[in-house]
Amino acid sequence: MFVWDANDLNEEQADAIQKVGSVFLVACPGSGKTRTLTYKIAYELSKITSNKKFVIAITYTHRAADEIHERVENLGVDTSQLWIGTIHSFCLEWIIKPYFIYHQSLKNGYRVIDSHDKDKLLESLCEPYKHQKITIWDCEYYFSKEGYVLTCPELGKHASLQKIFAEYFQALHDAKQIDFELILWYSHQLISTVPAISELLSNLFSYILIDEYQDTKDIQYDIVCSILKAGQGATSTFVVGDPNQSIYESLGGYAIEPTLFGQMANIELVLLELSQNYRSTVRLVDYFGNYNFFDTTIVASSDERHYPSLITFDSTVTKDTLPDEIVRLIKYNVEVKGIAPNEICVLCPQWVPLASMTRQLVAKLPSYSFDGPGMAPFGRDMDNFWYKLSKIALTEPSPLMYVRRIRWAADVLRDLEDAGADVTRISKKSLLRECNSIVLAEPDGLIYLRAFFEILCDRLDIPIASHLTLKDHYEAFFASAEARVKLLIQQGSDSLGTVVNFRKVFQARRGVTLSTIHGVKGGEFDTVIAFALLDGMVPHFRAPKQEESAKKLLYVICSRARKNLHLISESSRKRGYSYYTPTEALKQCQFTYDD
């Protein structure tokens, strides 16, 4: 049985882990949610005695899955009976791949479309509707239990969008392709029409852990609950998240009521809370408590909780002076407060202003380095086969990296096999060995990768051209990377296209982080600087419940900071014929800000 040092966990955490049966755990920011999840996984894994039982952990991102996997491994627990990944990977691995033959639309084979190809397809389908100003940006959608849901707030466009999507689904069907949303849709159909699947799976799973439940969609809840229900109590669940941080509602994500979840899964749930915040100071916890929509308990418990936090709110700076102000704040934090640059994060609700801010900061602060959107030369689609392979291609073999690279190799092998390549003569180790033995002097990143892939495939005797998935992904990977490198070089310098810069994608962050609010999920920094906190952006003007939505976004922003927080609602940003005004919830918050 896995045991831990008494100092590893607090009472709440230990209690949640040791509780027998299913637990619904609401965890406040900085409360050691990931740690609790990690120890829970280790604890449940150590209870498994059969190779026929699995612990399933569903995370929101691949990155989180990787991180938790590594942490469980570092606890010294055998992870062979652990499966961890996103809900999409889960559905693909456990439902689609073994049972696709039972779905009419999948039985003659399927490929997962690369997101770059998906964009290109949608762009071409939008083309005839240009006059209606319909672009790919209107084409975001998700599946609910009933069918697909368009997220475009402009209802006037829906009639045309429906035509576009009819064509889109037909095109995918004809090409025997599925996108990520369809993975969920088909999985849900399989689960609901073939009851044996849930029954078999529930017999295999001793635990299903769900991270970040607040961002989970109804179709996902339904899939998981069908399996839990089929288990008739034999499969337990451990649901973790924070309803206050539910910021993906526009994509269908929502924090389910625990009782409803219990009913759907037909199981007894114990409701527990993690209320000790080990991240932020008392002052910060007090402050973001203003946006605590669900009234959860938060107690500042960090060793440095009495650090004199700076919390500022600036609504006077103009759009034009904003970059200088942010430069000033960064410099102040680094030079005066002694904060390391990689512990600073600049947040913005939207992609476009953030990208422009990134470019200006790079120009204004040449001695600093930045990790921001568009800074990476490739990697928009982490499920792309060649992206996965480039992880190995662009990292150096080292004892520290070994476990991680072996796991990447396993990923690559699995994808190769799924693509129909013969991998019987290749092992994880031999794949790594082959990769390590490829030494290229090529300085250009793209040429380097092309050459690397070509040599490797040749040595493994896998002709790319004859495997459709590999070929599709190859073309998409390079088309997308080439476009991005071109853009990077236009805006910055030639050095961004080099292998050296390519390698940075997989190195630990070293500079100031720039991120959207949605992208910062789970992250924490000493200093957080957020701008564009403007009505219409925070919350998004499309969001249904404006006040609730604004509070959740502010809650996420403010709870990222350990020490200092700088909030900015810049003036003179144009909105149609008038100007944006500060976010209402922020304006109404009564607080004595620092100067």
Added chain:
Amino acid sequence: MHISKLTLVNYRNFANTQLVFKEGVNTIIGENGSGKTNVFRAIRLLLDDSLLRFAYKLDERDFFRGIGDWRGHWIIISLEFEKISQDESIQSLFLHGTGNIMSGAVTRATYNLIFRPKYEIRLALSELAEGDQAGLAKIRNEITIEHYEAIFTGKSEADFNDGEVYKTIVGDFDAVKFNEELNFSEIGSKIPGILSVAKEISFTFVQALRDVISEFQNNRTNPLLTLLKSKSGEIDPLVFQPIADLVNGLNTSIEALDDVQEIRNDITSTIKDAAGETYSPTSLSIKSDLSDEADKLFQSLKLFVGESEQGHEGPIHELSLGGANLIYLTLKLLEFKYQKAKQSFANFLLIEEPEAHIHTHIQKTLFDRLNFADTQIIYSTHSTHISEVSNVENINILGKHHGKCEAYQPSVGMSPTDIRNVQRYLDAVRSNLLFAKSVVLVEGDAEEILIPAMIKKVLGVSLDELGISLINIRSTGFKNVAVLFHDFRIRKKCGIITDLDAAIIDTTPVPADFEALKSYKLKCLASQTAGIARKGILEAFEHGNPWVKTFFADHTFEVDFIKSGNAAQVVATIPEVYTDSATITRAKNDIESGDIARYGKRVLRMAAQEGKGWFAILLSKQIDHQTVIPDYILDAIFFSYPSVSNEVWVNILNYRLRCIQGAAAIPSPEIVEFRTKLRAFKSGTMTFEEIRNAMLATFAADKINDILGSF
């Protein structure tokens, strides 16, 4: 759970065949070379952990040779399992990978090894235009075994035995017709990486071995060591510690022996003398290396068995071969029991030719008792002793036809009554008819004795050489046995020889008939009526079945024997039947009378007096190469053995030439010339028609010509 079906497509000597298995004990019967070992190998590729790696290493020699050009074809080995339970979580992982879901529930499971060209080759084939022979040839020319991949799938729905299904999925190579579709859900989905079927079940294979002693002497194959190894891991450390201490004490004591120390010192000083202080090792000692680890210590354990009465126990190599084999088989069975104790949900025991292990008299007992719960046992055999104890419903027969092996299930589609009858028959008269290449059924001792004798004397080859088993049913209940031969069941020829019992006299009653004649006429009439009825029944029975055909003697075997022109042979037996010279003369006159009413009555009387069997033995002594084989018998023989090979003809004709030459020291010029022709025929420069015509022309009087002429 048990294996219900094994399908082999293009694997080794199987073009396309299916074996059916039931719960419990199953038998695979087959002559040598009929593919028993390959059937087992196929099952092991899928289920035996130690053979799994070979599944990925199939090569061109694994393709069915009769396929011609193997390039592009697939090898499919498919297992089907029944009696599975979806609710038992112990089976869930297995069913997750292999369970076939029908209307929402798992009812059976399939697990396949498919060896097929890699994607790029399949793609190229699928793009061929129909009939594009040149295109196909071009693709095939480039295919090597390196272009093949082995995949394991589960949940397949395809009936791989159906040639049309094969053509749809793999392609039609003759017509060059390939499906544009490359993905077939029918072949199932790949087995998930988390599932290793071989590890889910317990599986033991007992090989037919010829040298059991060397198996015992080899550490890797010694079944005793395997058993001990599985136990050594479970030994309580507290119990073992005192033993380990003793071993260590023993080591110290040996090392401390004066003689040992003396040698050590001598070595040290000799090195120093030879190499000098500088180059000598700094220290040197002699250590006793008895291991104190349980598994290594256990390797020193040997089995001693007492076989004789005196109570002396000796090592294995002192045992009789039969005794050693019995011990070997016992240990393997125990190994299986241990494995089974690991609580896998399915247990399989495959035993190859148990007759290679044990004496025949133990076989029957052993297999009557060999019945583990929840275990499916499949054994192969060519011993009739074992097959007679197995249930005909649990038998697969392997047969060889034109170079390819096929499997038959002898009881498919039979009614329970039929099965009971066959079973009773098989139990009673040995089951060698299950082993035959083809069968001729006869009703009595006379046929059983005389037909083989006639064939041997006239043709010079024996029925065995022709692969025909002549089986005496000892009644006219042919149907009970012949029912086995059918398109669904054993696809081998079964000729039936029986008497029509037509009366040899005019049975019309005449008022002047005295009592004895009256009753004789009535008896003849009754037999005749029964014979006609039997004929009707048999003809209805064989109707539409190409495997079974009945051949009738018009009257009775002995009568028809004379009718065919063998009066002289019968006459020759008269002195052994009668002693009274008057009777002898009368009998001779009767037999030679040419009047069926007279010779018929006489020969039947003689047979009755001697007993039919004994009379047949007397008669068989008179059979020579001039004997005429009655047509209906020849017809039955050549029905069962339809294609006489040239080689057999050469043997027959050579034999006839020897008969013609007889005692003459110098062969006649005709014989010499004909022998030259026969050599030409043998080497293939002469056709059968030419040699036949030559024979008919050269030796017009020879008896073989009647037979030759009908070919």
